Amino acid sequence: MAEDLQIAMGTKAEQYQALLPQVNALLEGEPDRVANMANMVAALKEQFKWFWVGFYIVRKDELVLGPFQGPVACTRIRKGRGVCGTSWQRAETLIVPDVEAFPGHIACSSLSKSEIVVPVLHDGTVVAVLDVDSDALDQFDKIDQQYLEEMVKLLRW
Numbered sequence: 001m002a003e004d005l006q007i008a009m010g011t012k013a014e015q016y017q018a019l020l021p022q023v024n025a026l027l028e029g030e031p032d033r034v035a036n037m038a039n040m041v042a043a044l045k046e047q048f049k050w051f052w053v054g055f056y057i058v059r060k061d062e063l064v065l066g067p068f069q070g071p072v073a074c075t076r077i078r079k080g081r082g083v084c085g086t087s088w089q090r091a092e093t094l095i096v097p098d099v100e101a102f103p104g105h106i107a108c109s110s111l112s113k114s115e116i117v118v119p120v121l122h123d124g125t126v127v128a129v130l131d132v133d134s135d136a137l138d139q140f141d142k143i144d145q146q147y148l149e150e151m152v153k154l155l156r157w
């Protein structure tokens with residue numbers, strides 16, 4: 001199934017534009033959030049081959065690891081800590097070209113070099129964050145921000 005989703009290489013924007021309706025169709029009619037988050041990260045990992053793609057879900061005063069693809073990761077992150085906890089606190093997307101230059105970055109893996117974290121909003125409140133890590137520096141930009149923000153809206157939290 002995931003292989004069927006893979007879209008031939010084009011520009012990054014073209015890949016996102018093709019992937020979005022496919023993920024939308026995949027999630028349509030399925031109300032279970034975990035199932036939908038799991039398929040979304042699988043589709044993103046297949047398409048872009050990033051090092052790590054996953055969700056952290058807000059549980060009380062912490063983020064707790066949710067569905068992900070990639071190596072094992074830290075399970076709990078406090079509000080305001082690391083890139084994920086800061087994205088949650090500010091309710092905004094963070095693009096980090098060099099994780100070592102981000103104060104308080106949480107290194108789940110020393111192989112992770114750059115990162116983007118996109119909050120998932122419901123009624124104006126952050127309910128989860130999507131975290132994408134690359135093993136190369138400076139891999140994320142405004143195009144990733146635009147399309148990943150669209151992507152997480154498909155979760156219809």
Ligand code: SME
Pocket residue numbers: 052073074077081082083084085104105106107108109112115131133
């Ligand atoms: N680097 C993240 C932690 C999550 S892992 O990279 C999967 C952070 O600083 O929030």
